Amino acid sequence: xxxxxxxxxxxxxxxxAIIDACARKQINGTLRAVFSNKAEAFGLxxxxxxxxxxxxxxxxxxxxxxxxxxxxxxxxxxxxxxxVVLAGYMRILSPAFVGHYQGRLLNIHPSLLPKYPGxxxxxxALENGDEEHGTSVHFVTDELDGGPVIxxxxxxxxxEDSEDDVTARVQAQEHDIYPLVVSWxxxxxxxxxxxxxWLDNRKLPPQGYAAEE
Numbered sequence: 001x002x003x004x005x006x007x008x009x010x011x012x013x014x015x016x017a018i019i020d021a022c023a024r025k026q027i028n029g030t031l032r033a034v035f036s037n038k039a040e041a042f043g044l045x046x047x048x049x050x051x052x053x054x055x056x057x058x059x060x061x062x063x064x065x066x067x068x069x070x071x072x073x074x075x076x077x078x079x080x081x082x083x084v085v086l087a088g089y090m091r092i093l094s095p096a097f098v099g100h101y102q103g104r105l106l107n108i109h110p111s112l113l114p115k116y117p118g119x120x121x122x123x124x125a126l127e128n129g130d131e132e133h134g135t136s137v138h139f140v141t142d143e144l145d146g147g148p149v150i151x152x153x154x155x156x157x158x159x160e161d162s163e164d165d166v167t168a169r170v171q172a173q174e175h176d177i178y179p180l181v182v183s184w185x186x187x188x189x190x191x192x193x194x195x196x197x198w199l200d201n202r203k204l205p206p207q208g209y210a211a212e213e
Contacts, residue, residue, distance in 0.1 A: 002029040002082040002186040007089040008036045012043020013171060014087040014108060014178050019050045021179035029186040032079035035072065037091050069097040083185050086140065095142050103192040105140040108178050110170050112136060112152055117145035122166040125157055133157050133166060135174050137181045139192040148197040149208040150190065153177045
């Protein structure tokens with residue numbers, strides 16, 4: 001069984017989707033630990049409810065991002081992770097952290113990358129009158145939200161939508177595609193090579209699996 005460690009900053013709904021997928025054996029891996037940079041993150045409670053060790057590490061206790069990430073790496077590595085999953089983890093990672101877990105570090109971002117890296121993606125989609133929005137699972141590299149895309153899910157945006165409407169529609173897709181991608185990785189089907197994502201020994205196009213090439 002592959003070891004999985006998840007990093008969160010908030011509610012942890014994607015974490016819950018991964019916990020549930022492990023419970024029903026969709027993911028043939030073990031969630032070994034959950035870490036948060038915020039002690040009040042509800043996702044830590046979700047982890048404890050599922051019997052998963054849960055830890056909070058406050059950045060305020062460290063004088064630099066690098067020092068925080070060094071300590072976080074040490075704590076993560078106790079659990080010998082084969083895969084580190086960012087599930088709503090809102091800190092920008094240091095190059096040393098990204099390098100340490102290169103090729104085994106996944107993130108989910110609420111936009112159709114490369115569109116709208118960074119924050120407030122749903123608001124941007126609404127303000128720009130987009131008719132389509134979505135979410136992307138990608139390998140993490142030094143470029144913010146810029147690593148190779150593995151899988152995207154698209155949702156419609158309607159003129160009367162609020163930000164909450166779009167958020168709910170996107171999150172419903174996230175809860176399907178993130179566990180799926182995690183399962184691909186732990187089953188040995190997915191890898192990163194030469195800054196591209198490969199699935200079943202096939203190089204994926206820039207927008208990921210099942211994209212129009």
